[in-house]
Amino acid sequence: MIARLWRLLPGGRSLVTSIPYLWLLLFFLVPFVIVLKISFSSTVIAMPPYEPLLHWTAEKVMQIKLNLGNFAFLVEDNLYWIAYLNSIKVAAISTLFCLLIGYPIAYSIARSSPSMRNILMLLIVLPFWTSFLLRVYAWIGILKNNGLLNNFLISIGVIDQPIQMLQTDFAVYVGIVYSYLPFMILPLYANLEKMDLTLLEAAADLGCKPWQGFLKITLPLSVPGVIAGCLLVFIPAVGEFVIPSLLGDPGMLMIGKVLWTEFFNNRDWPVASAVAIALLLFLVIPIMYFQRAQDVEAGGGLHR
């Protein structure tokens, strides 16, 4: 009898697998539903500054007021389009540079001696020991007009007037590439490091010069690592707020900053929520489609 009752309780295995679901439920799904709810309400001057979606009339009838105006507003106002496209452009270019810089780094670490690898990987994650905000601030000191970089260029005689670097797009790209580079290197390294090097010997045996072996074997086999790295850089870079605020041109329109302005300056929580929901859909739908295409093509073979 007791044994039968015991069996009704969830087993250890389902307890363990439920942990990530619980986490996602608490910290992703619940906040998402709240934001979604706010995005369909309208602003009022109150605390909180939006109308509730549900309320009971005097006749005890439940009323739902859905305001689609916030989303319509996003489409009507050019500002949002420009901010979205600009954010995607900045994120895409930054991701490309992270890939171009990160791939050779990950490759050379993966091909160095095993004892060297751990030291080099430690150095890659070392910047995480300092706060992200402090590291971005440090770039102000480097890039400003009488900063380290300008002073250095003047002292070696390359330029005689300081170049305006801070508060330009250039500074934003530098900041994003610098901050997110480890997120590109880590998955790429994990992929390249586990590659079977006899495959390259086999390619050489079949007539490939070393660079041909790289193009035909290493590069195609590292595609899952490239995709993982690009997603890890691109997704946070699109919504990036701190780096453009500190290093960029104040007039530069990026969606993270628009969100901030709507939320804190305009106190328009419903529009800010709509901006956030639209951004999520913008990113999630193509990424899900892309990953599914990847899985179908790989057929599980690459992920053994």
Added chain:
Amino acid sequence: MATSPRAAQQKFEPWTDPDAKPYVRIEKITKKFGDFVAVDDVTLDIYKKEIFCLLGASGCGKTTLLRMLAGFERPTSGKIYIDGVDMTLIPPYERPVNMMFQSYAIFPHMSVEQNVAFGLKQEGLRKDEISQRVNDMLNMVKLGPFGKRKPHQLSGGQRQRVALARALVKKPKLLLLDEPLAALDKKLREHTQFELINIQETLGVTFVVVTHDQEEAMTLSTRIGLMNHGEIVQVGTPDQMYEYPNSRFVSEFIGSVNMFEGRLTDDEPSFVRIACDDLEAPIYVDHGVSSAPDATVWAAIRPEKITITREKPTEADNWASAVVQDIAYMGDMSIYLLRLDSGKVVRVTQPNAYRHADDRITWDERVYLHWHATSPVVVTK
């Protein structure tokens, strides 16, 4: 060459012909990794259409030697010639040599066809010629219907054949096989051995096979080169290696053997007699031995060349008395472990020729061992 075509067909022994030119010549090759000498001054001639097996325990240098033939390692000193051309410093991608890797090293992102076509595309051949040759090769290794499959959809045996096809389709002058059958189960291995020999005979490619499995070496090869500590210990045909080992190491590595240590008491050109502390009767061998008069010698006797009887042999030589310590019934034969009075255990195998043998020798019985004067091999090192 003086032999008639028919005789040549019956007997393929170019190494006995002083006029035959070796196809692969390994000349005083040494390879060091730091202080460690992996291959030590190896000189070896391999002839066209041979299946030459490099046999040895792991770490004996056989794989390093193979990798130097492929071009993956550069010898510290010495030279390698293939078909008369010095290949010592030629990189792997320019050698007329292909290798089948132990792990097969099949490209996981390509289909079976793409894997096999890879080397031909690299040569820049025409598309129709590539697909023709790929098809022929896939049919030859019986993978015709599997061309579109990805490697992870294949069984171990099929992957092995993809690796073989990919290397053979390039029509290499020399095919190197690193433990080609190690990853297959026993039944499949036996079957594949004969398939491999068939393919080799059809295509006439010279094979160099690395293996640690002496049985595999015996069935596959025209000749075996047994390696130990980076050196070639003996080169010979499988039967030479088994029946005429040149040292204790060779006779113990290939097959099992009973080794009797002793001294020569009679040393004549036509026979010798060896006194052995483990045996009551001396060992009589019907041929002469070249050895220093008082040096220790070893008589190696194979288990199947000893007979077991209940009656005491009447001869003065070549027998011993023993007690049956253990019997292992293997089906086709039985293995007897017999303890001599000195405590030494002798291994004897007897075929089970009759189904009903009521009077089989059994445990703890006192028996006599006997062997023929031609059976012992006398080695001096």
